[in-house]
Amino acid sequence: MTSKDKPSLSYKDAGVDIEAGERLVDAISPLAKATRRAGVMGGLGGFGALFDLKKENWRDPILVSGTDGVGTKLMLAFETGIHNTVGIDLVAMCANDVLAQGAEPLFFLDYFACGKLDAGIAEAVVSGIAEGCRQAGCALVGGETAEMPGMYPPGHYDLAGFVVGAVERANVLPRFAEMKAGDVLIGVASSGPHSNGYSLIRRIVERTGLGWDATAPFADKPLGDALLTPTRLYSHAALPLIRNDRIKGLAHITGGGLTENVPRMLPDDLTPRFDRAAWPLPDIFRWLQEEGNVAEDEMHRTFNMGIGLVFAVAPDQVDRAIAELEAVGESPIIIGDIVPA
Template sequence: MSDTSKTPLSYRDAGVDIEAGERLVEAIGPLAKATARAGVMGGLGGFGALFDLKASGYEDPVLVSGTDGVGTKLMLAFETGIHNTVGIDLVAMCVNDLIVQGAEPLFFLDYFATGKLENGVAERVIAGIADGCKQAGCALIGGETAEMPGMYAAGDYDLAGFCVGAVERGEQLTGERVAPGHILLGVASSGVHSNGYSLVRRLAEDKGWKLDRPALFDRDRLLIDALIEPTRIYVKSLLPIVRDGLVDAMAHITGGGLLENIPRVLPADAHAEVDADGWDQPGLMAFLQAQGNIEPAEMARTFNCGVGMVLAVEPAHAEVVRSRLEDAGETVLAVGRIDAGDKGCTVRGSAGTWAAHEDWSATHNA
């Protein structure tokens, strides 16, 4: 009988492949380099990433930071093998939170964790992150790849992102300028974005959706393609009008939907009145509502309902903002207005809006 107690062990025997990690760093080097912008110092591989704020053109900057993940939308990637878009979602969830405060995203770092590193999958995910960074105009300057045997099921991984941006002191958006009479404009979403997927996946399981079949609401598109569509990145279309002082507040419509996100950018004496009759609910949203018999109020606090961003603007600026956003390729929606009242949001709709319900309203006070 052999004595295995003296058999030499390696990290690879424990399930961690250091060489695979090194190969991944080599593979993603060109992806990160392609996102370089003014201010980037050095490349990947150091203990920390360097960024020169002065070289990026700011005189008296205020730093704005944000971190986020993709949530259970990742489960769709695991189930379908579509890994090239969730990285865009990761970047979008962070940079869209920065732009609503008037900040330009400068650099991004990611965290990719898995049980066993599969470079083909990791490379596709990180390629998506690099794509998102290019869309946002920020640099991918670092990150962490963690291989942790036993922590994740085979084929599973998790993602987190961290972004830092800057805005000149005194130019940040705080919502303080919002007042009764302001107009609320919406910028259309590209789909579900990255919130509400626990409910989406529950519906898919309960209703037995065939993800590889044409969608009932769009026969020219597979259902999975509509569900996994990456979150739209709004930085390049919104930053110019923010810098020109045309917007007084913006809300990124993420978890909590319209009801809970709009009040986050309002002063104490402002109440958002959202008219759901002001825009057509996208086919995907109507499909989700019908499949789950979801009440309109629940839709308004769970999904973005076709609105990825909400902008509060003075009436005199509304048409200029609309025109410039449309010229930038965005679809602009009439969302509502700001009235005097307690800080909060009310979403109303008439019968037939957001499925066949009676006249309805839902209110959230912050």
């Protein structure tokens, strides 16, 4: 049989549906448009996304970029069929990181990869990304949807996010030269494990034998829903303190917990000292520790233990910082201080 006698093949026959991708872009365009801010130039569909800093009145800006994913928390989305929250996690993991440098998140791009595009699932994921961008105050300016037959099992996908923020040169964090022993650590609450420790969480749930639709022992909702509670975004809490010159450093508490993340904002000659009794341990962490028989130090090295963000504040700025956090709806807690290393 010659090549002319063989059936004609198309990209769709190979498993890639270009038309489905185009329909997805049409469906998510309104979601992206709703996150638009003054500096955005153009819309979706270009080879790159343009952003005009002058239109946002930056004087001496430093650009700060970040990238991250959601990790094995995605497995819960696959197993429960809940796909509209992991996009919030994706934005939060990136946007909260650039906040730690003092930066306001400006714009965000996502990468969604799958074996076969399911438009309903993809649109649910992107709706979460758009919601995360709304909460962070940044614009969803584009992304990439990659349909790669054979790369992922049916119903599975992967996510990556990319954020660019800006900070005035004078406000860049952390300020190592200004930090001193006696500075105070102020924490604000997490919504749960956020997007860290989910390989251990899944192992613990497997040990309990509970299904994702069983009532969570620590919350009045199904276990899957409770564990998919999205990561909090902290732009509303951090940016006023950064702009008002209230803080010397900021730590986003991700993988590594307080133990490893707070030292990242400190110079080598200083170290954090935590008062672990200063804040109530959320029930979810107590349950994970008991069911998994997880050692105390391992818990603090794996999970945020109820604290999502930590500020380093001079003693004479503590009252003002706490008042400004309370003004935006937070319940800040003094969780420790800084001491010589």
